[in-house]
Amino acid sequence: MKETIYKRIFVIVLDSLGIGAMPDSEKFGDRDVDTFGHILDRMGTLEIPNLQKLGMLNLHTGGKMYGIENPVGKITRLKEASNGKDTMTGHWEMMGIYTEKPFKTFTEHGFPLELIAELEKRCGKKVIGNRSESGTKIIEELGEEEIETGAMIVYTSADSVLQICGNEETFDLANLYRCCEIAREITMKDEWRVGRVIARPYVGKKKGEFKRTSNRRDYALEPTGKTALDALKDAGKDVIAVGKIHDIFCGEGITESYHSNSSVHGMEQTIEICKKDFDGLCFVNLVDFDAQWGHRRDPVGYGHEIERFDKNLGILLDDLREDDLLIITADHGNDPTYTGTDHTREYVPFLAYSKKMDEGGVIMEENTFAVIGATVTDNFGVKMPEGTIGHSILNELI
Template sequence: MKAYRRIFLIVLDSLGIGAMPDAAAFGDEGADTFGHILEKMETLKIPNLQKLGLVNLHPGGRMKEEERPIGRYARFAEASNGKDTMTGHWEMMGLRTEKPFRTFTENGFPPELIQELERRCGRRVIGNKSASGTAIIEELGEEEIQTGAMIVYTSADSVMQICGNEETFDLANLYRCCEIAREITMKDEWRVGRVIARPYVGKKRGEFHRTSNRRDYALKPTGRTVLNALKDADLDVIGIGKINDIFCGEGITKAYHSDSSVHGMEQTLEVCDQEFCGLCFVNLVDFDALWGHRRDVEGYGKEIEKFDRNLGVLLDRLREDDLLILTADHGNDPTYKGTDHTREYVPFLSYSRRMKEGGRLEEGKSFAAIGATIAENFQIEMPEGTIGTSMLAKLL
């Protein structure tokens, strides 16, 4: 018998809770996403996260620990060599990444890569630097429209982003160029985690804005994951937000694109009202993309509060045989230097109406405990080469 018929796994993208012991090796000594947000804002209106044990896991500011938490909670360390979205999510589903993805934050992409991209796409590249997506469109959008060039930029992530004006560049052509870029950046020396098409509209500065026709071209997981095993067992694997892109569709049975983290939670609530058996896997990206990378402490804090409001609705709608897990994939301390992700522990918060009591669990040595727990719950074998030790017995 399955302990739980439905599991909701929600990733609060980048909500780290303190530097890992090896953080200095990543240039992240002293980073603490949640702790520093609390330090700056002193308090957050997050009654539901408090009930689950988040503040008990990481007390700070004026916020008191919950005397009787309803959730089982812990902090998890990352076993993989990295601090990016794909590495974190893949590890949750059993894959340990030893070789980190390349970043090109300091100097942009190497000339050899850009030359090959220009030759194969038939477009001159402009930009080629680390930048905010909205800022680089304001800077170079008019030039792209006038000359037919192609805006290419990166960020603190392992990513190549290509902008194209939907009216003058053409969406199909933008996607074609991104597919070429994905093929080029498969080379080991240029290995980036994702290529992203960033379409926009508008004719001049001050009028440009990005559209929802973004498309991500990620590397496929390096092996079979728990998601593949779930799908092979005819279980539902519902991906909301970036999940389908992160896993290149591997192991996903149904995917929903989200326009924002609030939209992602609204979609999760809709799925909660549906009949399914299996996993609903959700990524809420705005914490990371809108606030962490932009080093906006107040924006990040308010995003957590917005999430908490919908979390309360979800908690009310959960059924007796549902399990909820909240976690993160890395840190992104909005008070830290630069704009990069930060190497941190992540929270593990879990809740079900079936749980006998709440309380703290022992520290997890890998995010992969999550996938292993899901696999044991649905009585499926972990794929060969995966890692992770189930903690299902502690969540009953």
């Protein structure tokens, strides 16, 4: 068997931190988009010494910030090969799945009346809302009506999602989850096929008091094929999921899972996992970049979230062992200075670091996110499943 170079690999996804428009971005309705660059332009500077040390600013600059002479990380940017710009497509591609048919979105007119009628009949509740909206805004507007009438708030976003809000006291969490399971079954039809159904519980009795809770639950489609995660698990390796990873892959190929209340919490969990012994992959999604700031078009809030991440990144870098490999990347863009509220089709960063590396620097640009999964499996001497895409760049990361 091939010798394992790294005993543990950490892959951290900064959800939506794209670094500039891909050549085909205009086909997706995106022109001159640049999530990280435009945040830097708006902020001027960011307190991100650890990302700077790894080479993030050698990879992409903006504002008053520039790269350093000798970054310690191996850095490049990745194109997305799949036909999409959403969370599931991006993560699935990282682990070897090519998605040709994009998921459905219902941004312009809400969900079809036929879908809503079936949902109402099977759930036993009237639907209110049914439009593309911010979750906090639609709860503030319709929360009192939901509580008073027993209806349920259904909405979507620019992403391929159907979301159902429910007050934890009057709707009941178990009932909310039941309705979301029904919605997941209904939206398996090709014409209504959304990537995720999301339960969005909240508390409060009146406007001004409503607040979403951490009891969110995502009901994603199962991956369309076997992934690098399945291959690792089948080979007896640990596959530890932090944040949304379990939901994105429907638990497939995962041996241990941690739910995160925020991106800061997700990094704190990752730091704790780093202190433990395991043999395999720790796969982390930090969603607040996207959910809290990108979709809400708040570049300043996004910038401060990057700074919070950088502080915990410093702790993680100190805690890494000699035979650990850290990879930091993203799954798509979500330019908070762009029009609308949709994700944006962008390159994503690839920053790799280990204390075993002799030096850092720029490596060859890659045409698919799938180099990540292929590299992880190659490191552990595990064969990627049949039908997957991607190739290993492990030799570049030594």
